[in-house]
Amino acid sequence: MIRSLSDISRLALEKGPKKLAVLAPEDEEFMLAVKRSWEKGCIEPVLIGDRDKMARVAETVGFDISRFEQIVEHDRQTVSDLGIGMLFSGDVSVVSKGQITTSYVYRSIIRAEAKAASGMTVTVVSIWEVPGVDHLVGFTDSGVNIRPDFKTKVEILRNAVFLCHLLGYETPGIAVLSGRRTFGEDLPSYADYELLRRMAGSGCLGDCEILEATSIAEIFLGAGGRLKESFDGIDLSKTPHIFLAPCLDTANILAKLDLAMDIKRCSISVTSRGAVCIPARSDLSSAIEDQIEMGVVVADRIQEGVR
Amino acid sequence: MIGTFQKMIASARGGVRARLAVPLPIKQDLDLLCRVTEEGFILPVLIGDGGAMESLVKKSPLSSLEHEIVNVEDPGEALSTAITLVREGRADILMQGGIGQKPFMEEVLDAKNGLLKSKVASYASIVQFQRREKLVLVTDTFINNFPGIAEKQIILENALGLAGILGMEEPKVAVISAIEQVNPSIPSTLDAAALAKMAERGQFGKAVVDGPLDMDCALSRVAAARKNVRSVVTGNADIYLVPEIETGLPLVQALCFFGGMKTAGMMLGAKVPVIPDIPFISDEERAAELALAVLMTRKGGNHE
Numbered sequence: 001m002i003r004s005l006s007d008i009s010r011l012a013l014e015k016g017p018k019k020l021a022v023l024a025p026e027d028e029e030f031m032l033a034v035k036r037s038w039e040k041g042c043i044e045p046v047l048i049g050d051r052d053k054m055a056r057v058a059e060t061v062g063f064d065i066s067r068f069e070q071i072v073e074h075d076r077q078t079v080s081d082l083g084i085g086m087l088f089s090g091d092v093s094v095v096s097k098g099q100i101t102t103s104y105v106y107r108s109i110i111r112a113e114a115k116a117a118s119g120m121t122v123t124v125v126s127i128w129e130v131p132g133v134d135h136l137v138g139f140t141d142s143g144v145n146i147r148p149d150f151k152t153k154v155e156i157l158r159n160a161v162f163l164c165h166l167l168g169y170e171t172p173g174i175a176v177l178s179g180r181r182t183f184g185e186d187l188p189s190y191a192d193y194e195l196l197r198r199m200a201g202s203g204c205l206g207d208c209e210i211l212e213a214t215s216i217a218e219i220f221l222g223a224g225g226r227l228k229e230s231f232d233g234i235d236l237s238k239t240p241h242i243f244l245a246p247c248l249d250t251a252n253i254l255a256k257l258d259l260a261m262d263i264k265r266c267s268i269s270v271t272s273r274g275a276v277c278i279p280a281r282s283d284l285s286s287a288i289e290d291q292i293e294m295g296v297v298v299a300d301r302i303q304e305g306v307r
Numbered sequence: 308m309i310g311t312f313q314k315m316i317a318s319a320r321g322g323v324r325a326r327l328a329v330p331l332p333i334k335q336d337l338d339l340l341c342r343v344t345e346e347g348f349i350l351p352v353l354i355g356d357g358g359a360m361e362s363l364v365k366k367s368p369l370s371s372l373e374h375e376i377v378n379v380e381d382p383g384e385a386l387s388t389a390i391t392l393v394r395e396g397r398a399d400i401l402m403q404g405g406i407g408q409k410p411f412m413e414e415v416l417d418a419k420n421g422l423l424k425s426k427v428a429s430y431a432s433i434v435q436f437q438r439r440e441k442l443v444l445v446t447d448t449f450i451n452n453f454p455g456i457a458e459k460q461i462i463l464e465n466a467l468g469l470a471g472i473l474g475m476e477e478p479k480v481a482v483i484s485a486i487e488q489v490n491p492s493i494p495s496t497l498d499a500a501a502l503a504k505m506a507e508r509g510q511f512g513k514a515v516v517d518g519p520l521d522m523d524c525a526l527s528r529v530a531a532a533r534k535n536v537r538s539v540v541t542g543n544a545d546i547y548l549v550p551e552i553e554t555g556l557p558l559v560q561a562l563c564f565f566g567g568m569k570t571a572g573m574m575l576g577a578k579v580p581v582i583p584d585i586p587f588i589s590d591e592e593r594a595a596e597l598a599l600a601v602l603m604t605r606k607g608g609n610h611e
Contacts, residue, residue, distance in 0.1 A: 027533075029533070128565075130565055142485075146485075146492060146493055177553070177557050178553065179452065179551070179552035179553035179554075179555070179556045179557070181408070181412075181449065181552075181556075182407070182408045182409040182412075183408060183409040183412040183413055183416075184412075184450075184452060185452060187452060187552075187553070189553060215556060215557065215560060216557055216560035216561055216564050216565075217560050217563075217564070217586060217587045220564050221586060221587065224586075225586060226586045226587075227586060227587045227588065227589050228589075229589055229590075229591075230567075230569075230589060230591075231563055231564060231567045231568075231569075232567065234564055236564075236565075243557075245553075245557075246553040247551075247553060247554075248485045248493070249484055249485045249493070249495050249549075249550045249551070249553075249554050250553050250554045250557060250558075251485075252485035252486075252521065252522070253483055253484075253485065253521070253522045253549070253554055253558060254554075254557060254558060254561050255522075256521065256522035256523045256526070257522060257526075257558075257561055257562065257565070257566070259522070259523055259526040259527045259530060260436065260437070260526050260562065260566060261437065261562070261565060261566040262566075263565065263566075280523055280530075281533060281534050282523045282524070282527070282529075282530030282531070282533040282534050283530075
């Protein structure tokens with residue numbers, strides 16, 4: 001079972017190199033992450049983007065990219081379509097977003113899934129490594145579905161459970177978040193929680209468990225519980241494997257709290273054909289490396305399953 | 308500027324005491340009341356059955372400190388009596404006491420008989436961020452489910468009033484969303500852009516409001532620069548305005564439970580400071596809440 005990003009890093013070295021298409025590595029942080037991942041033996045990059053920009057940043061970070069396949073393309077959507085197309089045709093095992101707006105990538109994946117008639121809903125899981133928690137923690141959907149209805153939440157959850165299984169969590173614990181309090185109108189997110197819990201209980205969501213709590217406070221303090229003195233004594237082992245957020249704003253905003261805390265984050269979209277790493281455009285090279293390594297490991301495990 | 312909860316308590320010491328209405332107090336409330344009474348900024352007014360109140364107080368150090376008991380034989384009337392005391396100016400602050408959260412909030416928010424000053428009450432969480440001596444407001448984290456732009460405008464005004472009490476003269480406000488660009492498909496980005504424009508036109512006084520900002524841009528100037536977002540708000544926001552309750556509530560809880568950050572909070576937009584009982588606020592921070600309420604009372608902020 002994978003418990004940390006260090007585990008991921010170790011496995012990526014064992015399982016690499018994987019062929020990785022990088023969408024617009026036109027920024028020093030992204031190029032540096034590609035360089036280091038290649039030097040470690042995790043990836044064999046295919047670089048797609050603006051030739052001059054890629055050459056300039058490669059020179060800045062001291063990376064000879066002449067030995068790698070390069071596809072020159074300026075149009076952002078085409079850059080993305082090319083990389084995702086390579087994933088779906090089996091030419092690469094992993095794709096990583098570079099310094100490109102994420103919406104292009106999601107659009108490419110949605111189109112590719114539709115063309116492949118996979119029936120798969122495109123979603124993103126942002127994963128945290130939290131000190132004191134002995135497993136990785138995911139927030140979903142942090143990227144695509146703005147205000148998912150119940151049916152979409154089921155798909156988001158199934159994708160997250162699939163990712164958890166790939167990471168070795170046999171029966172992941174899931175918290176379906178809701179802003180419900182004891183007063184005021186009922187929230188649709190709470191009704192969704194009740195339905196999802198029932199579905200999980202009857203086995204319709206696969207091997208997973210939905211926690212009897214819809215807020216972070218409830219998870220750690222119990223229903224009606226109170227904080228004793230400080231957060232130091234909180235038992236973080238109760239942290240679920242997945243937080244299913246009610247909407248995109250919630251998942252995305254929570255996921256990026258790594259910048260305020262001693263937490264590491266990486267984001268990934270598991271498609272029907274492989275892994276797509278979704279670093280934020282603001283991420284620094286070390287965080288991008290973590291995400292590439294996650295992509296390598298997830299891709300390897302998908303391939304194992306396919307075999 | 309008040310940058311820590313301890314400073315909040317220190318600021319409240321030494322001035323005029325505020326009368327705190329507490330309906331049906333429980334033992335845990337008494338421990339807190341002892342502390343703030345000893346600190347010298349609160350005069351507790353306990354509301355409930357006189358005999359039961361006397362008996363409760365006798366078992367507590369509060370018995371030797373100044374306090375008042377308002378006898379209400381029917382416990383069901385304790386909250387409405389507390390609200391009446393506040394409305395009549397015989398109490399300055401209202402605390403939840405032993406009333407359940409649902410009846411407390413419903414009665415306080417009741418349009419006719421409650422304590423609303425305007426159409427929109429809101430709740431601001433005050434978070435002491437790690438690694439720096441700074442308090443940050445996050446709102447609305449408790450009351451409004453899905454506020455529209457009109458409600459968000461008032462929620463922001465409420466928070467700015469509180470920021471003023473904390474000594475933030477030109478508060479920097481991050482209106483947060485999933486992304487930092489305006490996207491008509493994501494309603495929170497439109498609201499954020501409209502609020503930022505309102506601020507630009509001076510509708511929020513000296514406050515600098517920027518949005519939409521995603522959380523990485525709001526939290527880190529470096530991250531924002533990598534996305535070509537340049538603003539005095541990035542990495543240095545005093546107030547985070549969230550899109551809706553589904554975001555606000557878990558956001559504060561994540562900062563507390565995973566980040567170990569301390570939090571307090573206050574209901575705003577009422578005739579007086581109102582303090583609901585939030586289960587993940589420790590007694591230490593509840594004392595700070597009362598200190599802040601006292602400062603609000605003294606400055607006449609956020610209430611009539």
